[in-house]
Amino acid sequence: xxxxxxxxxxLPRELREQVxxxxxxxxxxxxxxDPGTRYTKATAPLLYVHETITNELQPRLYEDHAIVxxxxxxxxxxxxxxxxxxxxxxxxxxxxxxxxxIIVEVPHPKYVRDTYYVKDIVTMSDDEDEDKEGDGDNNSxxxxxxxxxxxxxxxxxxxxxxxxxxxxxxxxxxxxGDENLGxxxxxxxxxxxxxxxxxxxxxxxIKVIQWSSHSDYTRREIENWQSQLSRxxxxxxxxxxxxxxxxxxxxxxxxxxxYDWAQxxxxxxxDSPKIxxxxxxxxxxxxxxxxxxxxxxxxxxxxxxxxxxMSLEERTSTLYTGARVQCRPLFIKVWPxx
Numbered sequence: 001x002x003x004x005x006x007x008x009x010x011l012p013r014e015l016r017e018q019v020x021x022x023x024x025x026x027x028x029x030x031x032x033x034d035p036g037t038r039y040t041k042a043t044a045p046l047l048y049v050h051e052t053i054t055n056e057l058q059p060r061l062y063e064d065h066a067i068v069x070x071x072x073x074x075x076x077x078x079x080x081x082x083x084x085x086x087x088x089x090x091x092x093x094x095x096x097x098x099x100x101x102i103i104v105e106v107p108h109p110k111y112v113r114d115t116y117y118v119k120d121i122v123t124m125s126d127d128e129d130e131d132k133e134g135d136g137d138n139n140s141x142x143x144x145x146x147x148x149x150x151x152x153x154x155x156x157x158x159x160x161x162x163x164x165x166x167x168x169x170x171x172x173x174x175x176x177g178d179e180n181l182g183x184x185x186x187x188x189x190x191x192x193x194x195x196x197x198x199x200x201x202x203x204x205x206i207k208v209i210q211w212s213s214h215s216d217y218t219r220r221e222i223e224n225w226q227s228q229l230s231r232x233x234x235x236x237x238x239x240x241x242x243x244x245x246x247x248x249x250x251x252x253x254x255x256x257x258x259y260d261w262a263q264x265x266x267x268x269x270x271d272s273p274k275i276x277x278x279x280x281x282x283x284x285x286x287x288x289x290x291x292x293x294x295x296x297x298x299x300x301x302x303x304x305x306x307x308x309x310m311s312l313e314e315r316t317s318t319l320y321t322g323a324r325v326q327c328r329p330l331f332i333k334v335w336p337x338x
Contacts, residue, residue: 009052010045016056019225020046024057029066029103035090039064061094066101066207067200070331074106074185084192088199101205102188102196105332108182108212183224190228197236206232207242209327211334219264226275228267233274241275246294246327248282266299280325292328296321 008016026044027038036243039061041048047057069084071077075226088096193206208229229241269277280294301307301319310318 009050013056016053020057024060026060026063026065028064029068029330030091030095031329032067032069032084032087032091034322037092038095063098063100064101065095066103067091067095067099068103068105068330071104071106071185071189072332074108075181077106078181078185078188083195085195085199088196096199099200099204100202102200102203103330104191104193104206104208105329106185106189106208106210108210108217109333109334116173162312179218179221182221186221186224186228190231193232194235204238205240205242206236207244209244209246211246211248211329211332217261222265222268226272229275230272239274242323243269243277245277245279245284247279248287249284259277262297262299278325280327281320282327292326293326294325296323296325 008019011019013037030038033277039047044206067088189208196203201328226242229243232241233239265277265279269275279299280296281297282292282294298321300317304310304318307315307318
């Protein structure tokens with residue numbers, strides 16, 4: 001790996017760091033089901049040039065990193081999904097020690113059943129990883145290589161709730177109705193997340209991103225989400241929870257029943273200071289153009305007494321916070337783009 005002479009290393013450390021800023025790409029996230037490193041010879045060649053460079057790049061590995069749990073079909077996650085914690089053990093120890101955030105991507109069960117989400121999807125299996133080399137458990141280049149070898153020898157499993165093949169997976173739930181399915185899957189998700197705590201010492205944030213329509217939820221489901229997310233904050237010291245609902249354009253505009261729905265969510269979560277709740281609306285027109293940039297709703301906006309006499313511009317600024325949110329899915333597939 002090393003060579004007798006390497007002119008780059010004769011540069012001052014400050015200049016080398018500037019080169020790293022330009023030439024080294026930090027991987028922001030990893031899918032839970034992909035064992036092995038995110039830093040391969042193909043994706044991070046600089047890491048493999050010289051032992052000194054490898055050691056200098058150590059602090060950058062998994063910087064502000066997130067581990068993503070993509071749940072394509074909640075019913076499969078609930079009925080057939082294997083425990084999450086053993087999968088986490090297949091990831092490099094450096095990754096799990098340094099990961100700052102867990103992201104859960106999940107559609108509402110009814111939204112899946114109503115075919116808003118693509119059913120016939122193809123996901124990457126674990127054995128498609130080309131190179132398991134990259135990072136390690138200690139602060140030496142040799143430690144990196146040893147951890148890689150250990151990780152690459154671990155068995156892989158199918159991503160059983162990612163909907164890789166429905167031929168042998170039943171979509172029939174043991175729970176009657178979407179409401180009970182939603183409540184049961186949320187409760188299981190909380191239990192699985194808590195099981196990860198011992199392996200993630202640096203994790204400070206859990207973000208749940210759910211895709212749905214406003215009419216998918218019952219009061220019981222909303223209250224259960226609040227209860228389960230509060231349980232996370234109570235049983236995981238120092239954790240911050242974010243819950244983001246992605247809504248693909250209101251059918252009748254942000255009015256009427258939508259007012260009541262948004263305010264019900266807001267009232268349910270307003271007494272939970274450790275949970276940040278937000279609703280983001282995306283437009284069909286933008287989605288068809290390939291843009292997932294959404295607008296964050298302000299649930300208190302409809303309470304403005306002048307809402308019905310406002311101009312369109314004033315009304316928009318009242319009903320939305322002004323924040324634009326990038327909602328492009330990381331690993332799940334959402335309609336209409338497979």
